[in-house]
Amino acid sequence: MTLDDLAFHLNEHAGAEGTTFDAVVTENDILEVVCSNNDEFPIHITRTETQLLSVTPLFSIAEVQPGKVDELNATFLRLSPAVPLSSIGLQGQTYILFGAMALSTRFDVIAHEIEVQAENTIEVLEAVEHLLA
């Protein structure tokens, strides 16, 4: 499934809990998806030859309270097993929440994963909000 196909299907789709999606393929060939259950943190989907990657940039290191980066990292490591469908990582200076799916993944499963990632983003951010500036 190409990113354009995925965008088309997502825009037509409604999740089990009524979640809808706004999906646009950007100039850089990234599919930007805004889920109605969390429209503040869009999910960026990209693909390699074998997998689809869904990335939610969370915040930059500069947004962490001074001296709290170690505590934040430790919190993220503890949180990670609680959100097994999404991983937490550091890309450059940006903390990200991300997931990976095989290219052969069925559309309804992809849509569900995106919905879950949007929800996980809120939960993860709530858990570390007190460490952010």
Next chain:
Amino acid sequence: MGVLRDMLTALKGGANEVGEAIVDANAIRILEQEIRDAENAIGSAKQSLTRMKASEIRLKRDMATLATDAADYEKKALAALNAGEEALAAEVAERIAELETDRGEKATEQAALDAEIHKIHAMIKSREKIIAKNKRELDKVRTVQELQKATASVSKNFAATGSTEHRVSKALERVKAKQEGWQDRMQAGEWMEGQEAGDDIDAKLRAKGIGGATGGAGDVLARLKAKQAAA
């Protein structure tokens, strides 16, 4: 190989600015070219392997024919000996010797070919494993590149300077407010459905003639008349 280790080294070395390539694009192209070359080499090796296998099969068939011929001549030589035809038997024996020499040569050739086939086969298998490993490594690099691409497009908006204070908190507040609004609308919707389904408890009570309801103009008039009588 250790592509991941190399990438981490690059990151620690400072190649971690947003938008800066962790892995040199040239290095990726070289890795891709190596994989393609190795695949092409394996393709030609498989073709020659097929040709060699065909030669080996033909040699085996020739050897079998030579053995059958030799056995056939042996019977004939024995028959000649039994018939007292010593000279003829000697001629046949020579023919048998030729056939056996021929067979021996083909057997040597076949053994050498068989060894070569096994060697090439093992080489193809091992090259295929290396290619599969290289492909996995390449996929790791591409994954990191794609993650970087996906992150970079948004990160530019993030506060590297701290100018958007409480950005995350404010965004979370907005999301939660929307979710609450959505939940309120859901509840309102359920209430509406309940109303439409005659689920209103007051309506049920009224239906049974209990509580709440005013008696309308008739009651008011009766009350006024009662006041008038009392006055």
